[in-house]
């Protein structure tokens with residue numbers, strides 16, 4: 756049965772529980788979210804990413820990416836980002852304000868790559884060309900998608916510190932909104 760939270764403490768705990776579940780459940784609406792960044796040249800940018808890990812104690816999220824991607828360059832220049840998540844099942848939207856750090860070296864990265872390297876999704880980080888590179892019009896002249904060696908990975912880890920959570924519930928009995936940040940928790944006009 757559907758639970759409608761009447762107080763902010765249990766609601767905050769529930770949304771972090773849902774985020775943790777979303778990282779492990781492909782069917783969860785929040786498994787794929789939209790990460791918005793700022794590009795110094797073009798301004799706003801956004802793309803879909805998969806939520807890989809959630810640490811509710813530290814208020815941290817982890818996303819995997821290609822170290823050569825535009826988002827990496829953008830986050831190195833401006834670490835501020837926004838992750839937008841929508842679950843039709845819950846009727847909940849989250850807007851998470853983040854500070855991100857992208858790492859392509861170190862134990863955090865190698866330990867995750869060790870788990871990933873034998874899976875089919877490892878191919879995403881082994882392509883010989885960087886994401887977004889222009890390809891020749893003639894398909895016959897396009898480089899093979901097949902990777903060469905798992906040692907030449909471009910895998911990178913985006914670690915995100917959550918600064919604030921803006922929660923919006925769409926509901927037939929009335930929409931509700933709340934904010935959770937360093938100033939505490941409060942209800943907002945939706």
Ligand SMILES: Cc1cc2nc3c(=O)[nH]c(=O)nc-3n(C[C@H](O)[C@H](O)[C@H](O)COP(=O)(O)O)c2cc1C
Nearest residue numbers: 787802803804805819820821824825826827886887
């Ligand atoms: C459902 C879905 C999930 C995706 N997950 C990721 C992801 O976890 N990490 C990632 O770097 N790109 C992911 N992508 C691809 C990005 O949306 C984007 O096209 C790519 O990363 C290049 O983005 P950039 O040029 O802004 O860096 C996903 C795309 C879709 C449609």
